[in-house]
Amino acid sequence: xxxxxxxxxxxxxxxxxxxxxxxxxxxxxxxxxxxxxxxxxxxxxxxxxxxxxxxxxxxxxxxxxxxxxxxxxxxxxxxxxxxxxxxxxxxxxxxxxxxxxxxxxxxxxxxxxxxxxxxxxxxxxxxxxxxxxxxxxxxxxxxxxxxxxxxxxxxxxxxxxxxxxx
Numbered sequence: 001x002x003x004x005x006x007x008x009x010x011x012x013x014x015x016x017x018x019x020x021x022x023x024x025x026x027x028x029x030x031x032x033x034x035x036x037x038x039x040x041x042x043x044x045x046x047x048x049x050x051x052x053x054x055x056x057x058x059x060x061x062x063x064x065x066x067x068x069x070x071x072x073x074x075x076x077x078x079x080x081x082x083x084x085x086x087x088x089x090x091x092x093x094x095x096x097x098x099x100x101x102x103x104x105x106x107x108x109x110x111x112x113x114x115x116x117x118x119x120x121x122x123x124x125x126x127x128x129x130x131x132x133x134x135x136x137x138x139x140x141x142x143x144x145x146x147x148x149x150x151x152x153x154x155x156x157x158x159x160x161x162x163x164x165x166x
Contacts, residue, residue, distance in 0.1 A: 013081045014091025014162075021073050021154025023032035028065060031104045035112060036124070037061030049121070057111055057119050064107045069100050072153070073076035080157050088166050105114035108132075109145035113152075 038061060042054035076096045082089050111119040112128055120128060129140075 010085075011090060012030070012083050012085050013093045014077060016084045016090040016093035017077055017081045017097055020094045021100060024097050024100045025069060027045060028069070028100055028104050029073035032061065032065055032107055035107065035128055037065070042153070050142075053119055053121065053124075060110050060119070064103055064110065070101050072100065072103075076157060076160075080160055088163055092160035092163040095163060096157050099153050101130070101166070102149040102156075105145045105149030106153065107149075109142045109149060112144060113140055113142040115142065 035057070037057050039054055040052050043058070044050050045054070076099070080096050082126050108163065110131070112125070116125045129137075
């Protein structure tokens with residue numbers, strides 16, 4: 001007969017944050033494919049305007065989808081999610097990691113709204129909008145998408161914080 005006297009803790013809130021953040025960031029990378037953000041081959045185009053637009057999309061996408069979320073992860077990991085085990089720290093980590101989805105909205109606000117001429121030709125923009133599924137949506141504004149994306153960065157960590165208090 002085997003008796004177990006010690007409880008084994010396998011998963012802390014910080015471990016869960018790493019897992020969920022990775023899963024959600026993978027989803028974000030899949031979601032932005034329609035924006036043609038990382039079409040690196042266009043950097044070698046003979047058309048100068050294609051090269052410039054492609055470079056702008058690449059730099060914007062790299063900063064908004066790669067660099068800033070890593071810094072955001074560091075903030076969540078250091079200040080929001082505790083290194084304790086249990087269901088509430090894991091649930092808090094899941095909610096906090098959902099905030100990374102806001103970066104998709106922020107990227108959209110920067111490159112695919114009324115300022116799109118810096119990032120797309122008219123034909124490219126029509127193709128992007130058709131993949132987005134909204135066509136010529138009059139509500140496709142920088143303000144609407146940026147505020148929505150930024151709201152993700154506030155609301156989900158706040159929910160995580162309140163879950164931790166339970």
